[in-house]
Amino acid sequence: MQDIIIIGAGGQAKNTSLVIEQCINKQTNKPKFNILGIVDDDTSKTNQILRNYKVLGTIDQILKSHNNVGFVFAIGSSKAVEFIVKKIKTYQSNNQNKKFSFPNIIHPTAQITEKEVTMGKGNIIFPNCIFFSEITMGNFNFFNRSCSISHETTIGDYNFIHAGIHLSGQITIKNKVWIGVGSTVIQCLTLNNNCTIGAGAVVIKDVEENAIMVGNPAKLLRYKTNNK
Numbered sequence: 001m002q003d004i005i006i007i008g009a010g011g012q013a014k015n016t017s018l019v020i021e022q023c024i025n026k027q028t029n030k031p032k033f034n035i036l037g038i039v040d041d042d043t044s045k046t047n048q049i050l051r052n053y054k055v056l057g058t059i060d061q062i063l064k065s066h067n068n069v070g071f072v073f074a075i076g077s078s079k080a081v082e083f084i085v086k087k088i089k090t091y092q093s094n095n096q097n098k099k100f101s102f103p104n105i106i107h108p109t110a111q112i113t114e115k116e117v118t119m120g121k122g123n124i125i126f127p128n129c130i131f132f133s134e135i136t137m138g139n140f141n142f143f144n145r146s147c148s149i150s151h152e153t154t155i156g157d158y159n160f161i162h163a164g165i166h167l168s169g170q171i172t173i174k175n176k177v178w179i180g181v182g183s184t185v186i187q188c189l190t191l192n193n194n195c196t197i198g199a200g201a202v203v204i205k206d207v208e209e210n211a212i213m214v215g216n217p218a219k220l221l222r223y224k225t226n227n228k
């Protein structure tokens with residue numbers, strides 16, 4: 001059983017802790033993970049309890065006090081995740097005795113054929129997601145519940161894919177893309193870096209970097225400024 005600390009003491013930590021608890025090792029029928037607690041840089045949250053788990057302190061404090069733990073993100077900002085990943089990796093390379101990892105969290109109801117889906121680390125897949133054939137995924141992607149991802153789709157890093165989205169075949173999702181709840185993307189499209197797709201959108205054209213698209217068919221709402 002691997003010790004886990006969840007990063008981010010918001011509502012997402014509640015859902016994420018529940019999903020982690022439900023990850024069972026099929027061979028032993030025992031839980032895969034043991035959640036030690038939650039970490040958040042907002043010191044006003046230290047010692048708060050979310051579901052059954054205590055906010056243990058800030059990231060800097062936890063890096064000093066703990067070892068051999070896996071970190072799981074429960075925050076909704078690609079930039080924040082990227083920043084914290086860099087911080088943890090830098091700490092680890094300066095402190096070679098420390099062993100931190102970023103496990104993939106895959107809920108047992110998610111349908112993923114190992115041979116068909118390759119993934120890096122730190123990916124989180126919530127209940128009832130379905131991944132079909134020849135899918136490649138990088139690191140630190142989040143899939144909320146009941147997403148379907150079809151054939152020959154490529155997904156980069158730090159993407160947030162919210163509940164009930166449908167990605168048709170041969171789609172490329174670059175990095176730091178944010179797809180709102182209930183959206184659909186038709187086949188063979190590219191969603192470029194840092195774009196946002198509004199809730200319920202139907203995307204029928206490639207999406208430019210930093211664009212925010214809404215509606216059916218999805219149209220440009222505006223471009224993000226300062227990456228926001």
Ligand SMILES: CC(C)(COP(=O)(O)OP(=O)(O)OC[C@H]1O[C@@H](n2cnc3c(N)ncnc32)[C@H](O)[C@@H]1OP(=O)(O)O)[C@@H](O)C(=O)NCCC(=O)NCCS
Pocket residue numbers: 162163179180181196197198199200201212213214215221
């Ligand atoms: C797309 C989105 C990011 C835009 O947010 P915003 O910049 O704050 O947009 P505003 O609320 O100021 O709306 C601007 C315009 O876009 C329209 N709009 C916003 N979101 C829309 C959507 N999802 N679909 C269609 N139109 C939308 C608004 O009606 C408004 O139109 P108007 O100018 O004609 O009145 C946001 O509305 C959204 O859809 N977020 C996704 C939420 C989600 O899926 N959360 C997942 C769970 S956490």
